[in-house]
Amino acid sequence: MRDxxxxxxxxxxxxxFPDHRVQESDMxxxxxxxxxxxxxxxxxxxxxxxxxxxxxxxxxxxxxxPAPANDSKAKEPVNTGGTAHAPIMxxxxxxxxxxxxxxxxxxxxxxxxxxxxxxxxxxxVITIRRMGVWQEKPDREALRKHIMAVxxxxxxEVSRYADWDEAVPLGIVATIQFxxxxxxxxxxxxxxxxxxxxxxxxxxxxxxxxxxxxP
Numbered sequence: 001m002r003d004x005x006x007x008x009x010x011x012x013x014x015x016x017f018p019d020h021r022v023q024e025s026d027m028x029x030x031x032x033x034x035x036x037x038x039x040x041x042x043x044x045x046x047x048x049x050x051x052x053x054x055x056x057x058x059x060x061x062x063x064x065x066p067a068p069a070n071d072s073k074a075k076e077p078v079n080t081g082g083t084a085h086a087p088i089m090x091x092x093x094x095x096x097x098x099x100x101x102x103x104x105x106x107x108x109x110x111x112x113x114x115x116x117x118x119x120x121x122x123x124x125v126i127t128i129r130r131m132g133v134w135q136e137k138p139d140r141e142a143l144r145k146h147i148m149a150v151x152x153x154x155x156x157e158v159s160r161y162a163d164w165d166e167a168v169p170l171g172i173v174a175t176i177q178f179x180x181x182x183x184x185x186x187x188x189x190x191x192x193x194x195x196x197x198x199x200x201x202x203x204x205x206x207x208x209x210x211x212x213x214x215p
Contacts, residue, residue: 057123059144064129092168095129095185096194096202105160107203112154115207119184120198123151125177132171132189147174149210150188158203168192 116123126147162168171189176196178184184196191209196202 055122056148058125059140059147060125060127061131061140061143062127062129063131092170092189092192093162093187093194093204094170095173095187096196096204099185099196099200100202103160103202106157106163107159108157109155112156114152114154115193115195115205116151118155118158118197118203119176119178119195121178121180123176124179124181126186127175127177128172129175130170130173132169132173143172146210147172147186147188150186150193150207153193153207153210155205155207158205160202160204162192162194162204164192164206 128143128147131143168189171187171192174186176184176186178198182198184198184200186195187193191207192204193207194202194204
């Protein structure tokens, strides 16, 4: 019995079989261990919106109420010529310009990039505030398809200002809500586009006029 106990005692403390606690302590101190921990932390820190990037954003129509006419306009004499004056509409780009003044500069790309990608973050909700020419006959599905065609349109250059001379009528004005509930703006009229990206930078460009889907 004493020989067996001695053998067991020698086995427990045999240097050929080092204590597992020593191995664990060495592992915790190793640089590779910390690199693995940092890699795992980076993976878990990836934003969850990346998995939903290809999902179409929610589409909402919530039109702004037109501002009431002021007293000076209400007291203007009635036009007797038989022609009705169209209400004065804000010019194209006013919603964008309200977020910041236009600046010199542009950005070009080696290959075409979609407007959706230029926003810089996944779009969660698109809320239509004004519809321009669509106001006459709003069609929710046709309008949604039009907006998606604008977002999917590709370009190789964007500018920090409206790089055109022609007059542009007011078109679609939309509020863009990103995955983290921060907001931007999108305007489009006859292929003229301005928008504020995720960082708040304003961009202007022209794209082929998206065809209006038939109802």
